[in-house]
Amino acid sequence: MIYDISITALIFFCIFVGLVLGLSFYFGRKKSDSSSYYAAGGQIHWAVNGIAFAGDYLSAASFLGICGMIAIAGFDGFLYAIGFLAGWIVALFLIAEPFKRLGKYTFTDALNAKFNSRAITLSASISTLIISVFYLIPQMVGAGDLVMPLLGLPHWVGVILVGAIVIAIVASAGMASTTYVQFLKGGLLIVLSVILTGYILKNGLSLSPGGKENPYHKFIELTPKIEGDKVTAVTNWNLESQQVVGGKTFVKLNQNGVDRWFYLTEKDGKQTLKETLTIVQKANGEKLYNGETKDKRKFYQVGHLSKIIVNGKEVEKTGAVGPFEFLSTIKESEVVRFLHAKITDGTDQVSLYYPEITSGTKFMLPGLKYKIGTDASLWSKLDFVSLMLALFLGTAALPHILIRYYTVKTPRDARKSTILAIAAIGGFYILTLFIGLGAGVNGVMDVESSNMAAPLLAKAFGAVLFSIISAVAFATVLGTVAGLIVASSGAIAHDFIDIYLKKNLSDDNKVKVGKIAAVIVGVFAILLGMAFKGINVSFLVGWAFAIAASANLPAILFLLFWKRTSSTGISASIVVGIVSSLAIILTSPTMWDKYGLGAENSMHQLENPALISFPLAVLTVYVFSILYPKKDVKVDS
Amino acid sequence: MHVNSTTEEKEIVTRQKSKLGVRLFFVYLICYAGFVALGVFNYELLSTTVFSGLNLAVVYGIGLIVFAVIMGIIYNYYCTKYEDDAERADKLTKEDTNDL
Numbered sequence: 001m002i003y004d005i006s007i008t009a010l011i012f013f014c015i016f017v018g019l020v021l022g023l024s025f026y027f028g029r030k031k032s033d034s035s036s037y038y039a040a041g042g043q044i045h046w047a048v049n050g051i052a053f054a055g056d057y058l059s060a061a062s063f064l065g066i067c068g069m070i071a072i073a074g075f076d077g078f079l080y081a082i083g084f085l086a087g088w089i090v091a092l093f094l095i096a097e098p099f100k101r102l103g104k105y106t107f108t109d110a111l112n113a114k115f116n117s118r119a120i121t122l123s124a125s126i127s128t129l130i131i132s133v134f135y136l137i138p139q140m141v142g143a144g145d146l147v148m149p150l151l152g153l154p155h156w157v158g159v160i161l162v163g164a165i166v167i168a169i170v171a172s173a174g175m176a177s178t179t180y181v182q183f184l185k186g187g188l189l190i191v192l193s194v195i196l197t198g199y200i201l202k203n204g205l206s207l208s209p210g211g212k213e214n215p216y217h218k219f220i221e222l223t224p225k226i227e228g229d230k231v232t233a234v235t236n237w238n239l240e241s242q243q244v245v246g247g248k249t250f251v252k253l254n255q256n257g258v259d260r261w262f263y264l265t266e267k268d269g270k271q272t273l274k275e276t277l278t279i280v281q282k283a284n285g286e287k288l289y290n291g292e293t294k295d296k297r298k299f300y301q302v303g304h305l306s307k308i309i310v311n312g313k314e315v316e317k318t319g320a321v322g323p324f325e326f327l328s329t330i331k332e333s334e335v336v337r338f339l340h341a342k343i344t345d346g347t348d349q350v351s352l353y354y355p356e357i358t359s360g361t362k363f364m365l366p367g368l369k370y371k372i373g374t375d376a377s378l379w380s381k382l383d384f385v386s387l388m389l390a391l392f393l394g395t396a397a398l399p400h401i402l403i404r405y406y407t408v409k410t411p412r413d414a415r416k417s418t419i420l421a422i423a424a425i426g427g428f429y430i431l432t433l434f435i436g437l438g439a440g441v442n443g444v445m446d447v448e449s450s451n452m453a454a455p456l457l458a459k460a461f462g463a464v465l466f467s468i469i470s471a472v473a474f475a476t477v478l479g480t481v482a483g484l485i486v487a488s489s490g491a492i493a494h495d496f497i498d499i500y501l502k503k504n505l506s507d508d509n510k511v512k513v514g515k516i517a518a519v520i521v522g523v524f525a526i527l528l529g530m531a532f533k534g535i536n537v538s539f540l541v542g543w544a545f546a547i548a549a550s551a552n553l554p555a556i557l558f559l560l561f562w563k564r565t566s567s568t569g570i571s572a573s574i575v576v577g578i579v580s581s582l583a584i585i586l587t588s589p590t591m592w593d594k595y596g597l598g599a600e601n602s603m604h605q606l607e608n609p610a611l612i613s614f615p616l617a618v619l620t621v622y623v624f625s626i627l628y629p630k631k632d633v634k635v636d637s
Numbered sequence: 638m639h640v641n642s643t644t645e646e647k648e649i650v651t652r653q654k655s656k657l658g659v660r661l662f663f664v665y666l667i668c669y670a671g672f673v674a675l676g677v678f679n680y681e682l683l684s685t686t687v688f689s690g691l692n693l694a695v696v697y698g699i700g701l702i703v704f705a706v707i708m709g710i711i712y713n714y715y716c717t718k719y720e721d722d723a724e725r726a727d728k729l730t731k732e733d734t735n736d737l
Contacts, residue, residue: 075694082698089665089705093658093712328690365684365694366676373680381677388673415716419709426702
């Protein structure tokens, strides 16, 4: 995308970030022993903690990722919302209270409360680190996406900016400050989503979104002369070349010295060439947007309805609609989505985004990303099941979520916090359906990254709303990243160095080591954030959930519900969970694509590992607990 | 509730809560699994319009979210009740005034 710098947005953004930083420094000065660094001293009010829970959980993945995926893949994005929330049921009904009774600061402490085994300490701290890092990647990617339209800066600058600010927050304060940051941000996010949804419904649906001030680009349609399957001529345009990629035909035309690519479609026997959006990377390093240089601004935001049907009649626009009417009208109408294709044209690398008309019926059903209809392959069905399993089981096993159980005084408060969190998050997720669909049909999508759907939609409704939402989204990333870095620095300083290596650190030193660990993890996260640019953040978070579900959940569940669980069983299960899920992820089609080997050549077609790695870890904890029962444990502990 | 000592009482409350939690978990699991199974085995059914022009996928999806919140509230209600009952019983036993 080509973005302008928005001054209003910039001002709000700075105020907000300043507020967040100020708050954390304020709380950071007040408390400095290790119990307040890691667990806010167990003194947070349950309602504050509940909204902070929501703040923790509504990360970039929820706000940016889910809305973005709904905007481009319809209902499939909503699957993430359903699964992310269902995960709380596991957390609340099975884990929350028993865990609160067990633990001290970290996930490792809780797992180890009954055993005091070094093997558990080591494996649990490694799993905390790996899950945190996988959860950090999407946050960083989201941060980079955010600053592009906000500050007009490149992606990597955003990643570094977030990394640096968070390192400053965490290194200065710790958990108490992140709780208040999360509370503030969680609350604001929900309020703003309500406002945004209000705007969407008030605005209704229109064939020409954007209104008069910001008119939607009129995409050119041409009627070509065709012989066989070859385009032979187009009036007023010079025909240059024709290419077929994945069954789609693209035609390169030239007018006034500018090369443009068109997509050949056929409807009722009539062939039409439709304008596409292209980014051409020339061999000499020059980049052309729709055949022209960046400063000509010939690259557009997209996503619209090609047909609106209300009560069986075609209309131009609907005017204000109710929430049900909004959803049902989209279901009856036709959505134009822009899909991506890559082609090589001589020495040029061409990225094409072509319009694909999708019926509303299909858009409002699962299947555009995770193919599960009758014609779907077994792999893609398994992938769908695997994703839903990971989302369901992952939440309760995320270390930075678990850590919040300790920030309130009693199990009763932990429970109330969790329920408030579920209500807040559930309400928010229902709104994501409206925001995502609203972004998909209001001509605001950036074809290069779906992650900006919600903020860009806000931009269409006004600069102030956009700036506030961007600032909150940025704070969202800040807060989540801070929480994750606290969790991982706890794993390194407290679990690994203090307990596993038996360094017996003094309270001061423990905090110091934690802060050094936070800086190292932060730098690592910055590097990964740059590497994974352009991938939908919800998709990336799906991986973190899968690893958490496989590595931690079997261990937790067995510990809580099966008396014969042994420490060997727990540590073996964590190791198997991590290794198997990582192995499947690193050999998945998406990673193969990242390695440059082509997604279709990957070793298997499973994108999400939980379906295999979770049962494997369950089996491991069971078998190893039987093979190496409890009494043997005392020898090695 | 027929209980004699404070420690035993607390254990009973813990057990009651945990039993309730497990039960509610399975109720939700069945509903959630039902959605996934529908997606895999009878995908076409999800496109049926069920309510106010909305298809089953949307209604079921939003339903799962709302249902989670409702179950959370039910769980909290009973857990609080168990705890309060136990506390009250505890007080009564301590004061040695009345039988339960």
